[in-house]
Amino acid sequence: MSTIAERLAAIRSTLPEGVELVAVSKFHPLEQLMEAYRAGQRVFGESRIQELTVKKPAMPDDVRWHFIGHLQTNKVRRLVGVPALIESVDSERLLELIDAESARAGVISRVLLQVHVAQEETKFGFLPDEILDYFRRRAFESLKATHICGLMAMASNTDDMLRVRQDFETVASLKSRILEIAPDLRGFDTLSMGMSDDYPLAIDCGSNMVRVGTAIFGERSV
Ligand SMILES: *Cc1c(COP(=O)(O)O)cnc(C)c1O
Numbered sequence: 001m002s003t004i005a006e007r008l009a010a011i012r013s014t015l016p017e018g019v020e021l022v023a024v025s026k027f028h029p030l031e032q033l034m035e036a037y038r039a040g041q042r043v044f045g046e047s048r049i050q051e052l053t054v055k056k057p058a059m060p061d062d063v064r065w066h067f068i069g070h071l072q073t074n075k076v077r078r079l080v081g082v083p084a085l086i087e088s089v090d091s092e093r094l095l096e097l098i099d100a101e102s103a104r105a106g107v108i109s110r111v112l113l114q115v116h117v118a119q120e121e122t123k124f125g126f127l128p129d130e131i132l133d134y135f136r137r138r139a140f141e142s143l144k145a146t147h148i149c150g151l152m153a154m155a156s157n158t159d160d161m162l163r164v165r166q167d168f169e170t171v172a173s174l175k176s177r178i179l180e181i182a183p184d185l186r187g188f189d190t191l192s193m194g195m196s197d198d199y200p201l202a203i204d205c206g207s208n209m210v211r212v213g214t215a216i217f218g219e220r221s222v
Contacts, residue, residue: 004032005039007216015210019203022066022192024213026051027220030058036216037063045087045211049075052082068152068211070124073097081107087152087192087211090114090124092134095146102145109145112152112192115174117167119156128174135181150190151175152209155198164198168205175206 002010008023015021024045025033033044033055042062046052047069056065064084071079071088079086080101089095089111102109113134116125126134131151134140140148151174155167175191182188194202196215203210213220 004035004216008036008039008041011212011215014200016203018208020209022068022209022211023216024068024195024211025055025217026069026213028213028217030055032217033059043084045213046083049079049082053078056082066211076101077105080109081105085110085112085149087112088114088124090116090126092126092130092139095143095148099143099146107145108147110147110149112150112190113148115151115153115171117153117155117170119158119163123154125153128170131174132177132181135178135185138182140182140185148185148188150188150192150209151178152190152192154195155193155202161198161201165201165205168193168198168202168207172206 020043022043022045023036023041026047037060043064043066045066045068052065066085066087067079067083068087071094073094076097080098086109098109098111113131114125115131116123116127151171153171155164171193172191179185190209191207192209192211193207194210196212199210199212
């Protein structure tokens with residue numbers, strides 16, 4: 001059995017420069033997060049507010065937390081100001097709400113827009129046409145306290161790696177098209193794609209942020 005530090009080192013050794021590794025620590029206990037921290041890991045991903053708000057104060061201050069779970073509108077107020085990046089903004093309504101709550105709290109929220117490209121009906125996110133439309137309308141110009149840093153996506157949950165590659169390529173080309181539509185967009189450079197089973201492929205397709213849980217911490221017990 002390898003240790004968390006060994007698995008982290010093995011993964012890091014495969015990441016090209018400029019690719020950020022988010023250690024997805026949801027459902028894993030603090031001791032395991034601390035093991036990763038001692039091995040140099042500083043960016044952690046959590047999918048539930050409850051868990052994030054317990055773990056954040058228990059971990060060192062220089063950890064940067066990414067929120068990666070589905071966010072209900074009635075919980076936005078509790079979340080803004082807590083994570084360094086909200087990766088899972090899956091609707092315009094949610095984005096507007098995050099902006100309003102961030103302005104109210106006097107913080108700037110950094111977010112990614114989640115794109116729905118997977119086959120499964122259950123996955124959340126903007127449809128490709130919706131997201132293009134959002135930028136064509138230049139709706140981002142009305143944001144007061146939110147910075148859109150890029151896109152996040154999950155590929156179809158399938159062994160068919162051709163399909164997975166297609167999903168990643170769709171998202172990568174969406175990012176390029178958005179930058180064509182709004183060439184003056186600043187700091188729109190993050191492409192968060194790739195999990196334990198498919199992150200090398202995602203990087204191949206242009207990802208510069210991978211969200212890896214199982215390959216670092218092992219199977220989740222939930
Ligand atoms: C759980 C989760 C991951 C990590 O998945 P693994 O297969 O354990 O690497 C990545 N992204 C999101 C959005 C998740 O919810």
